[in-house]
Amino acid sequence: MVRKILRESYFHAGRMLTKPIIKSFQPIVQLPLRQQLYPAYYEKKCWLQNNCTPWEQVIDYWKETSGQRIIDIYNASSLSCIFSEWPRYKDFRGYELVEIGFETLYPGKGNMLFLKLEKFYKEILKIFDRDIKDRVSRELFLKYLHIDNISNECKYCISTILLHALLQPLRLNKDKKPTIADAQADFVTLVATRNDIQPTIIELKNQFAVRKGKLQPRIIVVGSDWSSISEFYVFCDGLQWKCTTYMKCVDCIIKLSYVYKIEYSQRSKQVWAFLEQYFYWAIMPNFACFICQKAHLNSIELIKHLKSAHGTPPVCKFQCNEYNCKQIFSNIHRFQIHLKKHLKIEIANLVKKILLLLIFQFKQLIHQIN
Known part of the structure; x- marks a missing residue:
């Protein structure tokens, strides 16, 4: 192995x-709308920005806001911006908060x-x-x-x-x-x-x-x-x-x-x-959603899932989760084209394996005849 x-x-x-494509800030005019849609999230976010104790309360609020925070992280302009928005990362035990985010994305895999x-x-x-x-x-x-x-x-x-x-x-x-x-x-x-x-x-x-x-x-x-x-x-x-x-x-x-x-x-x-x-x-399953990690049979199903389940806008950050690839795209259409390339590579590799197997079996047959 x-x-x-x-x-x-x-x-x-x-x-x-590969180096991710950095997306600019969303217009500030969108924030009041989001605060109206997620009042509990922004209330707890405000508490976390201004309080570091008790740590047990920090952990509880962090878990409760984890799902929405992951979406915000994918649309953040930089790592510094994330740490500024969520200053508890700077605390002595901040690595525990990273583990909560990981557990949100991959339950039971930490x-x-x-x-x-x-x-x-x-x-x-x-x-x-x-x-x-x-x-x-x-x-x-x-x-x-x-x-x-x-x-x-x-x-x-x-x-x-x-x-x-x-x-x-x-x-x-x-x-x-x-x-x-x-x-x-x-x-x-x-x-x-x-x-x-x-x-x-x-x-x-x-x-x-x-x-x-x-x-x-x-x-x-x-x-x-x-x-x-x-x-x-x-x-x-x-x-x-x-x-x-x-x-x-x-x-x-x-x-x-x-x-x-x-x-x-x-x-x-x-x-x-x-x-x-x-x-x-x-x-990381094949054609997995980079937000909820749900696996899909092909790139078309993944794109449909992104649009229907997450209401994905035309411009966002789309990360490829396929083998040895973490490329990030700013456009859903480019992301879809990229996924199709992976599908072609997988088919080519499968054909290659089948040919090698046939060659191996043919050699065995020749050996038995001789």
């Missing part, structure tokens, strides 16, 4: 994640990463031992993952770092191709003490500003070396969350990608896309 997805992630990386984690680790160790050729990564593997007293957090962290030796970063442009070390440093940053976190974040922001880029969600861990990490943080667009475990940080960023359509960093996108596909791909 791990081997198959690693191979598919490598050869289909170009289609994994724990999938942790259910598969130990099986994943056992499988990937064998692949590391056989396939890692990069010298530095090989030394890291032999130094840390061959000892018995290493903690779970350390072994999982090192495993995600070593994945970059298998899923090497793609070329950013014709002149720049990140190294394996670049991708590993981009995925997770190690600092010696808690006091080093903010200076590190400032330095990273400055580096991205020089490159005219934006600092994407990032994991920072605290420890003297990779075998002694003890604190785990997620940073995203000005937010800072302290998570209980390292894999909780990984889980949080993947869920941010699903719920808020964030982009992974280009340097480490290969590994992020692989982890997302391995742990969470089962939640």
Whole structure:
């Protein structure tokens, strides 16, 4: 399973994640109408904007407003706009609110990463031992993952770092191709003490500003070396969350990608896309509605569902949920054309599989005759 997805992630990386089309603000004149249609929603939203305690009340109101908030998020102009409208994301336990949004979209699927984690680790160790050729990564593997007293957090962290030796970063442009070390440093940053976190974040922001880029969600861990990490943080667009475990940080960023359509960093996108596909791909059925996740037989049925069930306007954000594709379209007609391309690809792949099966059976028959 791990081997198959690693191979598919490598050869289909170009289609994994694309930059979303940013939609401008809706005219402010529409807001009073919406407030009339959803008075309870706006009343609770107002409370959440101005209160952070008791946290139990925050959680209750957040769950009650989750469905309508998801629709607003899909029409938001940027991630900063979302966090500004919903300031509770900036609270210390804001990652719990991300999980509520994920649970709204995918009921009962929030724990999938942790259910598969130990099986994943056992499988990937064998692949590391056989396939890692990069010298530095090989030394890291032999130094840390061959000892018995290493903690779970350390072994999982090192495993995600070593994945970059298998899923090497793609070329950013014709002149720049990140190294394996670049991708590993981009995925997770190690600092010696808690006091080093903010200076590190400032330095990273400055580096991205020089490159005219934006600092994407990032994991920072605290420890003297990779075998002694003890604190785990997620940073995203000005937010800072302290998570209980390292894999909780990984889980949080993947869920941010699903719920808020964030982009992974280009340097480490290969590994992020692989982890997302391995742990969470089962939640995305073919031709699934990006709002309610109801599955449909074909693209025509999906478009009909969007118009009838959600009253979709001519201009909105339409996200493709098909295999290895998260393209976002601003026009329903372009979205429909794109879905038809997926259908053609699926048919072509099916024909290819049938031909391969026939060839295999023919060879067996020839072998039996001889």
